[in-house]
Amino acid sequence: MEHRAANLDDLSAFLARLTSLLLRSSGEGAYAIERAVSTSAQAFGGQASLVVVPEAAVLTVTAANGSTRTVSAHGFPGVIRLDQVAALKPFLADMKAGNITVGEADRRLARIETAPAPYPWWLKFLGVLLFSLGFAPLVQATWYEITTTAVLGAIAAAFVVAAGRAPRLSRILPLVVSAVVSIVAIELFAGDPARGGPVLLMLPALFYFVPGDFLSASTTELAVGLITTGAIRLVYATFLLVQLYLGVLLGILVTGTSTHALFDTAASADLPTWAMFLGGMVFTAGTVLAFAIPYRFFWILLVLVYVTVGVQSLFTKLILETGGTFVAAVVLAAAANLLDRIPAGPPRLILILAGFFTLTVGSLGMRGLTTLAGGYVIEGIQDLQKLVTIVTALSIGLVVGIALTHTRSSTGPTAPAPPTTSAGGS
Template identity: 65%
Template structure:
């Protein structure tokens, strides 16, 4: 069947389809660009063509050779993970193309429909998802009811600003600064007046977690570990730039309220959340992740299982050998399980399986805590947080590469 499809596919059609495919993969590569080249190359082979991809995080040079002619296309796309429904829909399309079930023109039409599709959830559900996402993360900062109450308010403010950026794309360029400034002002003026509720940084972080580039940091480290030096280095610089924007917004909030940076201490309040609330918090977190990142709701249960597996492994191993070892083992287990599951044609893509479990490892918050603690004049504690950030980022990246390597069968073609 594949041969028949290849026989009628014109070189221009093949090149146009592969260019559209590369563009969508590039735009959804917020967790890393490692699989793009292999996916495009293997798909091209199935169409009787040859393809090479030269990648940077926000661009690609695609060269396609088909029917004795060669075409080169330059593509640009901002990497993100906010429309994972498109990533889910892309996997069966690529599978059908490789198996020869559909022609190239039909594949191109289906891909165009995926690109132009509307998000699976209305705006108000995405807003709710961002709030639930922050609420699920709040107990990791401080296991207190006060933290959850403050996060409900601050997370709603952050969600409204995020949706505003969806409607006004130009606003997105300054979104991290605006969000962190607003969260900083409200935290200082409303929630951080009583020191018994913990430091202001711990009250701010859950609401900012949706914008903290922990995924970019780990993706950059994973790309460096996999040998994608240019892509990993550029992504690392961008992740640090996003962190600095959030940090700048926090400082602007302090300046607007006339608050000294000395208030940016990192003191945890006495925990008062029951164990059942901590356990159920991961359900809230996973539901929020689905709604915030446009993941089809039918994937709730497998993703929830992966979240609890990741949390359980990290907790158990951390008690035995420490936080770095626990994070490394949890990342390796998560990557291995996700890699094995995604080999089945009826399973979602690896990126979707990894994302919620990955967020439980809470990388980027360490960077924010380190920067704000340094700004408060607490030099030793600030550098300890930053050093911990470097260590944990590396542990996650190497753990994921290690787990994927162990679980990946030989000569298995790449997939989106």
């Protein structure tokens, strides 16, 4: 089936709407916004070129009759609802196949944008809590870490739910949450250094806010030549990280604690193997609920989490942490790219997300900053140096994994590709 060529007004309005939604779902990278928008324009007899930065894009739309219009689209990349990303995959495939008209496409896209969240607020609360609890054993494999996270994670989850109803709070949410979590952690849980340093006790509860995805996405964009987009995203990721850091320092000041307490003292592990294994299930369930991923994708995400952790652990023993992270990223990206080809399966972004989080990139930055603030200059610089190395290894690994399995027929909206426009285009 071939589309009848769309007129310029309808085509421009639809492509601007599509671009805005793609921008909002580009927290993991704006790699293929141009590809998705250009392919959609061609499906309706037109053409489109874009100049993209993380929160906006300028589109030049050309209709079949040669008339041209330039429009702008805006969409802030934040913590997104991945049910919308999941709905985009069959939608883009139907357009490419010529199964819908531009009017139908615009109405269908509007339904995706306005669809209610798949889970109620209390399940989102539970999701953020489980997300923290599942991550806790990766920070310290102790029962005390899990107990502490149950309390601090509930506090963080309550703020996440509240921010959904108070948009102004969301702008400073990392700062507010880290300050409150810091105060509670220091006052209630950080009295015994043998149970772990205060930052290690706080990290699982703050992990939802740590911009490890933005840090890695910015590095990946720089690696594939999206200089403007990557640089801007890197600055924003640093800003979010500094908010968390300042919140922890506020907690230190309010409680009158010495900054020297910020040194990372790790406790001796006492979790059995079964608890570590169960942590993967808890973490995946939390990811599904916290990021509004359709629950039918739980099992495939769980497998990818276990594969990622297993590959990283194995190769870390063989070629140290940087090499283990690189190999795990290659395997994760390649697996996600191959599974993305299944029409009824989840899109690449969802497939990568849960496994990516287990690689714990962003927490290194926060630990480095707080260690520096505690006066431990050498250790803090070592943590930050490690952050740069691990982020680079992870980002290049994702690029390599997708490049090894890349096909021209991919319909997913997040495949890294060399840029085809200048000055920040994707």
